[in-house]
Amino acid sequence: MAKINFNFKLPSFIKQQTLSLGLDIGSHSIKICELHDHDGGLKLISLGSAILPSGTVEDGELQDPEAVGAVIKALVKNLKIKATKAAISISGYSVIMKKVNLTVMTESELAEHIQEEAEQYIPFEIDEVYLDFQDLHTNTETEERTDVMLVAAKKEVINGYLDMLKSAGLKTVIVDVDAFALENSYEANYGNEGNVLLVDIGSAKMNINIIDHGISIFARDIMMGSRQLSEEIQARFGLSFEEAEGLKLGSVPPEDKQEEIEEIFANICTQWIMEIKKAIDFYNSNYVDNPIEKMVLSGGGSKVKGLDQFFSDELDLPVEMFDPFANTKVDTSKIDAAYLHNIAPEMAIAMGLATRVVPF
Numbered sequence: 001m002a003k004i005n006f007n008f009k010l011p012s013f014i015k016q017q018t019l020s021l022g023l024d025i026g027s028h029s030i031k032i033c034e035l036h037d038h039d040g041g042l043k044l045i046s047l048g049s050a051i052l053p054s055g056t057v058e059d060g061e062l063q064d065p066e067a068v069g070a071v072i073k074a075l076v077k078n079l080k081i082k083a084t085k086a087a088i089s090i091s092g093y094s095v096i097m098k099k100v101n102l103t104v105m106t107e108s109e110l111a112e113h114i115q116e117e118a119e120q121y122i123p124f125e126i127d128e129v130y131l132d133f134q135d136l137h138t139n140t141e142t143e144e145r146t147d148v149m150l151v152a153a154k155k156e157v158i159n160g161y162l163d164m165l166k167s168a169g170l171k172t173v174i175v176d177v178d179a180f181a182l183e184n185s186y187e188a189n190y191g192n193e194g195n196v197l198l199v200d201i202g203s204a205k206m207n208i209n210i211i212d213h214g215i216s217i218f219a220r221d222i223m224m225g226s227r228q229l230s231e232e233i234q235a236r237f238g239l240s241f242e243e244a245e246g247l248k249l250g251s252v253p254p255e256d257k258q259e260e261i262e263e264i265f266a267n268i269c270t271q272w273i274m275e276i277k278k279a280i281d282f283y284n285s286n287y288v289d290n291p292i293e294k295m296v297l298s299g300g301g302s303k304v305k306g307l308d309q310f311f312s313d314e315l316d317l318p319v320e321m322f323d324p325f326a327n328t329k330v331d332t333s334k335i336d337a338a339y340l341h342n343i344a345p346e347m348a349i350a351m352g353l354a355t356r357v358v359p360f
């Protein structure tokens with residue numbers, strides 16, 4: 001399990017196993033997921049989402065904290081959620097994930113080394129970032145060396161999230177990274193067998209994480225997503241964004257625009273493929289004998305009809321849709337099955353966040 005958590009000391013012991021409220025703050029919508037321990041497994045207690053006013057979250061940064069806080073507060077209230085300790089995740093330009101191969105050290109030596117040497121690994125001023133790391137215990141052939149996943153995130157951005165959540169009545173206990181929350185979500189449902197390419201396609205970005213038996217080999221965010229489709233439809237036909245979004249989602253009939261819309265989908269999905277291929281090529285050049293076995297798709301943008309087949313044909317890989325509740329009991333008295341099925345792809349990251357244990 002990827003265990004990134006900026007700014008908070010992990011405990012030396014955990015008194016009681018409590019899980020965080022998973023809160024995924026996307027650029028299009030807020031997603032909330034609450035899980036409880038149940039019979040040695042997990043039970044889904046609450047989930048929901050709420051669309052954000054346009055422009056309130058951009059490139060992983062809060063543009064309008066008050067508006068975002070108000071949406072979160074209303075969502076928590078509507079879902080009658082009592083939990084207040086939340087895990088959130090960040091992504092985009094304000095966070096850097098980097099794998100470095102270092103001499104084997106103890107946890108505290110590593111912490112010291114990274115604090116001192118971080119500037120050679122990350123392009124940010126060291127005083128301006130929160131740093132965290134995880135020893136992956138890979139590439140240890142020579143015994144004296146090991147891979148360490150180093151993550152740095154801008155303090156200003158994280159502090160903005162913490163303040164906003166505080167004013168919405170929540171205490172942030174974990175700050176994770178989208179790509180690792182996605183990985184935790186996958187492992188909670190499917191275990192850590194095999195080499196899997198996880199891709200979450202949101203509105204403004206794609207999170208890619210290639211995992212090999214539970215270890216992240218390559219994680220990257222790409223600033224492309226489903227919003228591109230709506231913007232292109234909007235520009236092509238001179239429509240409002242909402243009209244274009246309706247055409248994209250099929251809630252507005254395409255009439256004579258069908259062919260051109262299909263062409264737009266094909267062009268943009270091809271751009272996505274090109275970026276995903278770069279990640280696969282990087283992986284393949286470093287792990288020649290250990291090919292990726294399948295791709296698992298999540299995020300609202302993955303709900304484009306036929307996208308799984310298109311990706312499968314183009315990448316020559318089996319493609320599955322991610323079910324973040326495949327291994328979770330569901331409180332059916334509170335959660336409607338059809339709603340759950342429809343919202344599941346968007347919930348992958350929130351579910352991964354909800355599996356994190358409250359660190360105090």
Ligand SMILES: Nc1ncnc2c1ncn2[C@@H]1O[C@H](COP(=O)(O)OP(=O)(O)OP(=O)(O)O)[C@@H](O)[C@H]1O
Nearest residue numbers: 026027028029202203204205226299300301303304
């Ligand atoms: N059936 C569908 N076909 C195409 N796009 C869809 C479909 N359903 C939802 N979307 C799009 O998915 C996006 C929302 O997905 P999601 O909630 O994963 O994004 P987000 O997490 O808010 O954004 P990001 O992660 O990029 O910040 C919107 O752009 C929405 O239009």
Ligand SMILES: [Mg+2]
Nearest residue numbers: 026027202203
């Ligand atoms: Mg998202």
